[in-house]
Amino acid sequence: MLISCGVSSLVIDSLCDRARQQNAAVACFYFDFAAQNEQSSESVLGALLKQVVRGLEEVPGEIARAYEDQEKVIGGRGLQLADIVKMLQITSSRKRTFVCMDGLDECVPGNRAKLLDSLSKILEESPGTRVFVTGRPQIRPELRRRLAGKVTSLSISPKRDDIIGYIHARLAEDKVTDPNIMDSSLREDILRKIPKDISEM
Numbered sequence: 001m002l003i004s005c006g007v008s009s010l011v012i013d014s015l016c017d018r019a020r021q022q023n024a025a026v027a028c029f030y031f032d033f034a035a036q037n038e039q040s041s042e043s044v045l046g047a048l049l050k051q052v053v054r055g056l057e058e059v060p061g062e063i064a065r066a067y068e069d070q071e072k073v074i075g076g077r078g079l080q081l082a083d084i085v086k087m088l089q090i091t092s093s094r095k096r097t098f099v100c101m102d103g104l105d106e107c108v109p110g111n112r113a114k115l116l117d118s119l120s121k122i123l124e125e126s127p128g129t130r131v132f133v134t135g136r137p138q139i140r141p142e143l144r145r146r147l148a149g150k151v152t153s154l155s156i157s158p159k160r161d162d163i164i165g166y167i168h169a170r171l172a173e174d175k176v177t178d179p180n181i182m183d184s185s186l187r188e189d190i191l192r193k194i195p196k197d198i199s200e201m
Contacts, residue, residue, distance in 0.1 A: 007156060008102035011064035013103035015098045015132075019055075024096040027051035039107060041114035045188045048099055052091045063187050065089050072093050085118045104143075105135035111138070116146035163195040187196070 008030070015026045027048040031039060053059055066083055079087075091097065099119070104112060123129055132152075133143065143151050167190060174181050182190075 008132075011099050013179065015100070022096065024098060025052045025055045025091070026098045026100070028100040028102070031101065032126060033103075033106045036106065037110050039111065041111050042078065042081050042120060044101075044107075044115055045081070045088065045118055046079060046107060049084055049088055049091070051087065052095075052097060056091065062090055062186060063074065081114065081118060085121050088122050089125040089179055091120060092129040097129045098132065099129065100132045102134045104133050104169075105139045112142070113146065116143065120147050120150070123147070143195055145148070160195050163179040164191065169193055 008028070012026065012028050015024075018024065018028045028051070029044050029047055034106075053063065066087065068080065070079055070083075088097075109117065119131055123131070131147075135143075137155070140153055143153070171187060171190065
């Protein structure tokens with residue numbers, strides 16, 4: 001997860017810099033294993049929709065009306081998945097949109113299936129939309145199946161020397177902040193264990 005977060009952050013920062021110059025929208029979502037129950041396909045796509053709408057100069061009438069209609073329902077029912085998909089189709093067909101999702105493998109399989117099927121529908125209506133996803137290799141077959149013909153995958157694996165170099169740099173920063181923060185035994189444990197655990201991911 002450390003490596004994918006780093007890659008996603010770089011991609012998102014780069015897209016945000018370009019988006020300002022090219023009048024494009026960038027929306028991102030970071031999956032969290034500890035919050036799986038809160039990350040339904042509706043909540044994920046709803047969060048992405050909010051980000052895209054915030055970047056528009058004017059909220060499209062269809063979207064404003066849909067929100068107003070939902071507020072009239074008893075208890076102010078949230079938007080349904082089909083409504084959110086339709087709204088993302090509307091917004092992304094009007095403005096080039098980049099969707100970034102980090103750690104998709106952390107999403108519950110049933111929610112992940114609905115999410116990918118929804119993204120497939122959005123891409124059909126908005127061919128200018130681009131989706132960037134990180135995740136462990138086991139989700140690659142599902143991505144290819146559910147986003148058939150719309151996927152290019154790239155394997156990124158951390159190199160042990162890069163991980164060790166990064167850890168050395170962080171430990172050096174900590175030592176500057178507080179020279180007594182750890183003893184040599186803890187430092188050796190960190191340098192031995194973390195590179196091994198990350199390379200197994």
